[in-house]
Amino acid sequence: MVTDAQSDVNELRSNGQTMRRGQCVARRGSEVVSQVSRCTMNTLLVLAAVLLATPARGQDLSGAKTLSVVPQTEAQLKELIKLFDAGQYDFWREPRDMGMSVDIMATASQVQELTAALERSGLKPQVKVDDVAQMVMRQNSGVYSRGARSLDWEDYHDSYTINRWMAQLASDHPDLCTLETVGKSYEGRPMNLLTVGKGGADKPGIFIDGGIHAREWISPATVTFLVNQLVTNSSAHDDLLSSVNFYFMPVINPDGYDYSFTDDRLWRKTRSEPASPGGCSGADANRNWDFHWMEAGTSNDSCVDNYGGSAPFSEVEMQVVRDQLTRLRNTTKVYLTFHSYGQKWMYPWGYTAALPEDWQDLDRLARDAVGALKAVHGTRYQVGSSTRTIYAASGGSDDWAKGVAGIKYCYTVELRDLGTHYFTLPPSLIIPSGQETFAALKVIANFVKKTYSD
Ligand code: ARG
Ligand code: ZN
DSSP: OOOHHHHHHHHHHTTTOOOOTTSOOOOSTTOOOSSGGGSOHHHHHHHHHHHHHOOSOOOOOTTOEEEEEOOOSHHHHHHHHHHHHHTOSEEEEOOOSTTSOEEEEEOHHHHHHHHHHHHHTTOOOEEEESOHHHHHHHHHHSOOOTTOSSOOSSSOOOHHHHHHHHHHHHHHOTTTEEEEEEEEOTTOOEEEEEEEOSSOTTSOEEEEEEOSSTTOTHHHHHHHHHHHHHHHTGGGGHHHHHHOEEEEESOSOHHHHHHHHHTOTTOOSOOOOOSSTTOOSOOOGGGOSSSSTTSSSOBSOTTSTTBOOSSTTOSHHHHHHHHHHHHHTTTEEEEEEEEESSOEEEESOSSOSSOOTTHHHHHHHHHHHHHHHHHHHOOOOEEEEHHHHTOOOOSOHHHHHHHTTOOSEEEEEEESOSSSSTTOOOGGGHHHHHHHHHHHHHHHHHHHIIIIIO
């Protein structure tokens, strides 16, 4: 549902007010603006409305730190996996193997308890990020221009801005683009599907989504970059656009995504209301799909980040994406879903360490794609099944797309970086990330054209 306050905000935002770098800077919490003197009265009014409409603040990050440990023994690794599975802490680098470092974010009230727990296992925690609040603040103060008419890739943008840009793009390029509002999020935000191609509906397709996890901002930014390359530089890709259709949904968890701009930079889930009293808001949208739902790497505690939801497809946003994938499944050959971070190009299964029987086909295409990706800026991506590359986690969209919709080439891509900036990848890295990912997409699109179209 859209609260009245929220629709007021939308109203105000669509008045064409913009907040640009160097003018007004909306900050988390009650720190309202910097450089107030440069703001126009109107913009102040918009800001006031935005802030008034913003509900209680998200998690308190003051005093939050990340602690790193390196398990040296089997027992230590087991302890860490137990802690990870319990879901109480936010693991920013999950336990994989002995000798590989594990990063855990702890709020101020958790630091002592976590340190003690780690030390009891003989681990020596090192503080890696001393001030998570500051790290997050630093990024939020590089303003995204909310309500801007056109998009740029020098900042991150909320879902409203992205939608408005897509609408403009589609109306500027009617020969190439079809924009459809295919659903609404829980809080009433539009969910758009942009089809790019000129060969007609029968051509083989590549379905691409982003923003399933709210805080992974580089995902929608990269997906919109891909859209922009294809559409505004279409003459360079004439050939591909005549033989392949690209289906884009850049922000499939818009409520959570916007909430990570306004309230809690590290929010991951959707924003649905708790299913039972005393529960917490939202579910992990990438544990909510109806394929081996709730089996592995997921929780039925609504207050943890990998909560699978009250039922498969309890989250309306995932129903919307499911319905589009279902509608397009006969022609769609590739499904790509973008996350961050870790630089991994992963294929099913995510619910089991077993591999699909055609895994070698998926592996080969992934290796070709990351080869082209690396040639652009030297960025290295790891390739493998997601269970084998990171951890088992069931109810993911990739597994459903392959296991239920029958799309052969399904990939979850963990974009930049390797953990230097965690989820707060500096905006200056959006364009390099977009450029290299576009190189990978071209390899995949050429493969689709060659295999299914010619
Ligand atoms: N980091 C992603 C997540 O936790 C990886 C998903 C991989 N796919 C899967 N089905 N487990 O959602
Ligand atoms: Zn993710």
